Amino acid sequence: xxxxxxxxxLGALTGAALFVVALIYNPFVADRGISPLAVSQSxxxxxxxxxxxxxxxxxxxxxxxxxKPHPEKVLQLWEAPVRRTSAMATVLRDxxxxxxxIGVKFSSLSERTRLLQGDALVDSVWYVYLPKQxxxxxxxxxxxxxxxxxxxxxxxxxxxxNWKGNWVGDLTDGPGVLGTAVVTGGTGAFQGLKMEGVESLxxxxxxxDRGPIAAEGRLLIELPETDxxxxxxxxxx
Amino acid sequence: MFKTFIVGIVLGIAxxxxxxxxxxxxxxxxxxxIVSVAANGGNIEAFHANVPMDRIMIGAPxxxxxxxxxxxxxxxxxxxxxxxxxxxxxxxxxAVVGVAARTSASNGATEIIDWMLxxxxxxxxxxxMRPESLPGGYRQGELRAGSREFNQWSGRMTExxxxxxxxDEEAPAGRIELVTTFIGRQEAT
Numbered sequence: 001x002x003x004x005x006x007x008x009x010l011g012a013l014t015g016a017a018l019f020v021v022a023l024i025y026n027p028f029v030a031d032r033g034i035s036p037l038a039v040s041q042s043x044x045x046x047x048x049x050x051x052x053x054x055x056x057x058x059x060x061x062x063x064x065x066x067x068k069p070h071p072e073k074v075l076q077l078w079e080a081p082v083r084r085t086s087a088m089a090t091v092l093r094d095x096x097x098x099x100x101x102i103g104v105k106f107s108s109l110s111e112r113t114r115l116l117q118g119d120a121l122v123d124s125v126w127y128v129y130l131p132k133q134x135x136x137x138x139x140x141x142x143x144x145x146x147x148x149x150x151x152x153x154x155x156x157x158x159x160x161x162n163w164k165g166n167w168v169g170d171l172t173d174g175p176g177v178l179g180t181a182v183v184t185g186g187t188g189a190f191q192g193l194k195m196e197g198v199e200s201l202x203x204x205x206x207x208x209d210r211g212p213i214a215a216e217g218r219l220l221i222e223l224p225e226t227d228x229x230x231x232x233x234x235x236x237x
Numbered sequence: 238m239f240k241t242f243i244v245g246i247v248l249g250i251a252x253x254x255x256x257x258x259x260x261x262x263x264x265x266x267x268x269x270x271i272v273s274v275a276a277n278g279g280n281i282e283a284f285h286a287n288v289p290m291d292r293i294m295i296g297a298p299x300x301x302x303x304x305x306x307x308x309x310x311x312x313x314x315x316x317x318x319x320x321x322x323x324x325x326x327x328x329x330x331x332a333v334v335g336v337a338a339r340t341s342a343s344n345g346a347t348e349i350i351d352w353m354l355x356x357x358x359x360x361x362x363x364x365x366m367r368p369e370s371l372p373g374g375y376r377q378g379e380l381r382a383g384s385r386e387f388n389q390w391s392g393r394m395t396e397x398x399x400x401x402x403x404x405d406e407e408a409p410a411g412r413i414e415l416v417t418t419f420i421g422r423q424e425a426t
Contacts, residue, residue, distance in 0.1 A: 003238055011242040012246070057308060075292070085335075101316075123357075129319060137381060182382075
């Protein structure tokens with residue numbers, strides 16, 4: 001009797017392990033492929049920032065995550081309602097690496113996360129201020145499933161707890177119908193505009209203990225077509 | 238015994254799948270909202286940030302003391318007239334319910350004051366404030382956009398500095414009071 005019970009328990013543990021492996025390498029969870037803004041003919045605003053916490057102006061969370069708060073003495077978000085939230089303020093740079101403005105990002109783990117469906121979701125918002133242009137508000141859901149599978153999991157599996165390579169992917173996964181973020185213009189040249197955007201990440205080194213070591217984020221915002229653009233497109237057609 | 242092992246594998250797979258399906262991976266803590274109804278419709282909700290204890294960051298040029306210690310505000314000329322502050326925000330019961338960013342900037346003729354409030358279990362709002370102060374020390378702004386719970390809302394928000402009036406030595410120097418009056422767009426039309 002005891003032998004059968006041990007076999008059952010060992011079988012159950014093996015089954016659970018097999019399930020986890022199948023979940024991580026689930027072939028039915030497709031990568032998103034090309035960004036919907038990659039084929040846009042409208043004018044795009046590209047803003048780059050470092051995705052490494054120690055390179056930001058301020059990064060804070062509950063203090064117990066792999067990504068450590070920066071600077072070290074920053075107030076941490078330890079209270080229960082904000083414990084699964086991170087806040088970041090960073091310098092945004094244009095395509096020529098010149099300072100373009102300031103960005104503030106708040107991110108919270110999403111209750112819509114469904115690992116069975118390959119959804120590791122984060123609800124996030126950006127406030128972007130570009131002194132020469134105005135301010136923007138970006139709301140989005142991000143899906144970190146591909147990043148966890150391709151970067152974090154290999155880092156955990158490696159003996160040295162780190163990963164090196166070149167991972168490029170879009171994090172934005174809605175709420176726009178094409179998987180884009182909703183961008184609302186606030187002031188300046190953006191005032192009253194409704195736009196779409198995509199946040200992407202380029203990771204080159206990651207540590208399971210410290211989070212990103214070398215990584216760069218990018219916000220791509222599609223400006224609405226002006227009358228002149230529409231006429232030019234019509235003429236080309 | 239091999240058959241029992243196979244049955245165990247099937248049970249293990251089923252149990253893991255059922256557990257993942259039924260047990261929420263993320264369950265955000267919620268504080269009960271304290272909402273009152275405005276006389277002309279809409280929901281009034283008050284938040285505040287105790288200063289200095291809820292202040293996470295003051296990002297501005299020429300700060301004599303950096304907050305947090307170690308913050309290096311870029312010397313770039315582009316950001317000379319920009320001030321960014323991050324706070325924890327509390328509800329009327331003084332419980333922390335979210336985080337907020339206040340950005341003020343001036344580029345000669347125009348002055349910008351923007352708030353972004355983020356309540357993890359509910360959503361976020363983005364408010365443009367009018368720079369001029371109203372009687373009573375208020376400043377008023379319009380809700381420009383919201384996410385999730387606030388997605389279909391319109392309305393306004395006021396900000397006001399309320400200095401401390403208590404004699405308690407541990408009391409904050411004051412608080413930034415934010416009062417939102419939001420109404421669903423469908424109700425408004």
